Amino acid sequence: MATTERLAYGATAERLRARLASGQATVGIIGLGYAGLPMAVAFAEAGLPTIGVDLRPDRVAALVAGRSYVGDVADATVARLVASGQLRATDDYAALAAADAITICVPTPLSKTKAPDIAAIIGAIGALAPHLRPGQLVVLESTSYPGTTAEILQPAIEARGLVVGADVFLAFAPERVDPGNARFGTRNTPKLVGGVTDACRDLAVALYRAIVDEVVPVSSPMVAETAKLLENTFRAVNVALANEMALMCRRLGVDVWEVIAAAATKPFGFMPFYPGPGLGGHCIPIVPHYLAWKLKTLGYEARFIALADEVNAAMPAHVVGLVADALNDDARALRGSRVLLLGITYKPDVADLRESPPLEVLRLLRAKGAAAAYHDPHVPALELEGAQLASATLDAAALREADCVVIATHHAAYDWAWVARHARVIVDTRNVLAGVPSTARVITL
Numbered sequence: 001m002a003t004t005e006r007l008a009y010g011a012t013a014e015r016l017r018a019r020l021a022s023g024q025a026t027v028g029i030i031g032l033g034y035a036g037l038p039m040a041v042a043f044a045e046a047g048l049p050t051i052g053v054d055l056r057p058d059r060v061a062a063l064v065a066g067r068s069y070v071g072d073v074a075d076a077t078v079a080r081l082v083a084s085g086q087l088r089a090t091d092d093y094a095a096l097a098a099a100d101a102i103t104i105c106v107p108t109p110l111s112k113t114k115a116p117d118i119a120a121i122i123g124a125i126g127a128l129a130p131h132l133r134p135g136q137l138v139v140l141e142s143t144s145y146p147g148t149t150a151e152i153l154q155p156a157i158e159a160r161g162l163v164v165g166a167d168v169f170l171a172f173a174p175e176r177v178d179p180g181n182a183r184f185g186t187r188n189t190p191k192l193v194g195g196v197t198d199a200c201r202d203l204a205v206a207l208y209r210a211i212v213d214e215v216v217p218v219s220s221p222m223v224a225e226t227a228k229l230l231e232n233t234f235r236a237v238n239v240a241l242a243n244e245m246a247l248m249c250r251r252l253g254v255d256v257w258e259v260i261a262a263a264a265t266k267p268f269g270f271m272p273f274y275p276g277p278g279l280g281g282h283c284i285p286i287v288p289h290y291l292a293w294k295l296k297t298l299g300y301e302a303r304f305i306a307l308a309d310e311v312n313a314a315m316p317a318h319v320v321g322l323v324a325d326a327l328n329d330d331a332r333a334l335r336g337s338r339v340l341l342l343g344i345t346y347k348p349d350v351a352d353l354r355e356s357p358p359l360e361v362l363r364l365l366r367a368k369g370a371a372a373a374y375h376d377p378h379v380p381a382l383e384l385e386g387a388q389l390a391s392a393t394l395d396a397a398a399l400r401e402a403d404c405v406v407i408a409t410h411h412a413a414y415d416w417a418w419v420a421r422h423a424r425v426i427v428d429t430r431n432v433l434a435g436v437p438s439t440a441r442v443i444t445l
Helices: 003-009 011-022 036-045 057-064 075-084 093-098 119-131 148-158 198-208 221-252 256-263 287-297 303-313 315-329 357-367 396-401 416-422
Strands: 027-030 050-053 087-090 101-104 136-140 168-172 191-195 215-218 338-342 371-375 381-384 387-390 404-407 425-428 441-444
Touching: 003 011, 003 198, 011 136, 011 198, 027 036, 027 093, 036 050, 036 075, 036 087, 050 093, 057 075, 057 087, 075 087, 093 119, 101 119, 119 136, 119 148, 136 148, 136 198, 148 168, 148 221, 168 198, 168 221, 191 198, 191 221, 198 215, 215 221, 221 256, 221 287, 221 303, 287 303, 303 315, 315 357, 315 404, 315 425, 315 441, 338 357, 338 396, 357 371, 357 381, 396 416, 404 416
Parallel strands: 027 050, 027 101, 050 087, 101 136, 136 168, 191 215, 338 371, 338 404, 404 425, 425 441
Antiparallel strands: 168 191, 381 387
16 A cells, blocks of 8 residues: 555544554454354464354353363463463453454344344444544444444444544455365465455455465455355355255166266366255355345345245255155154254264254154154254253264164264164265175165
8 A cells, every 4th residue: 555545544544554463462352153253263363363252151260261262262271371361251342442353243144034133233323332443444344234333333433423544444344264174274265355445445355464375355345245245145056956866866766976976077167065964064055045034125135046046945854754764664654753963063073063954854753743853973962842862872872773774964983884883774974985895775865
């Protein structure tokens, strides 16, 4: 940025830019969950004093004690950063008055009507606003509908008498967290940044360059907000296509996995997506509805999103239907049969149960009277509709005694050849038994 351009931004922006460039800036993170804690750790490891704010006492207590509750962040890392004073956690928003840059990483679920629930964003900016001062940068990372930054955060800040772009700087930079991904993390995942003004954008770019190899500026917060929604809608729609292809291939009498593998040999114009028991996690099944809701307010129906949701949401019931059919072939009813799910999380090798399709499969099985249990090395216990369930013992006897075993999540810890050797009937929703010698009767999607 040329000197004349910097001066055009004003002395407040220039002072903040200098603090960011020198590595002297203090960073605040609101929300220390799956997105916020890795971000806080990244800033602290980059040498920027970091203040994490979370209203959950258990999270704050864990971090103060040097413990992590997010699988991608090691206890030893947290302990080292806390002991050195680089990272501290609190439930007091007043601590953020000392921060030069503050990111908001709070959850954004859906209401029962699949409308955006941005109560946490509203609560965060409402609690932060009294402590804002000139010379601070505020960045929203929480996924939300296009327009949230300008329509919710900017008025809340300016109601305090601060002018966005002159006194306080505001941007949107969506989180791109993929729990359990060993290849892509904070450093090597490009970061989108859209600022309310040019100064807001450039200051946010300077902030993230401390922890991200590639920062991608865009023309506005709304572009960044919409791009984030497109990323997740793209996956939701294509997974829905793969799931519907599985249903069609079953009726055609062909193996959907072989069909996808065959199509994937084309070196252009095709990208393989795979079917499964449904769509889970915080982003993929939820985020597209933020876009659909916004468009509905403008008189437009996002038909692909609605159809993808319908197909993906029906997959747990389809899996239960496969279990019922498999038991019927053995002259057994689903009611009273012993069904064991292997894996209960929404993706392999994480402990994340958010929107988990296997959890819905378990619920449906139990609702239909099956004696359904689960085993998961990452989830020793869980609560399901008020009932406390513990992960079942997994041994050869448990596999033999189950009337049907459902492979729901393909954790690396499982020995699939051993499972195939001891189980009698298996519904394999992940195709992990392809090519594995088996004495069991195996049913796939």
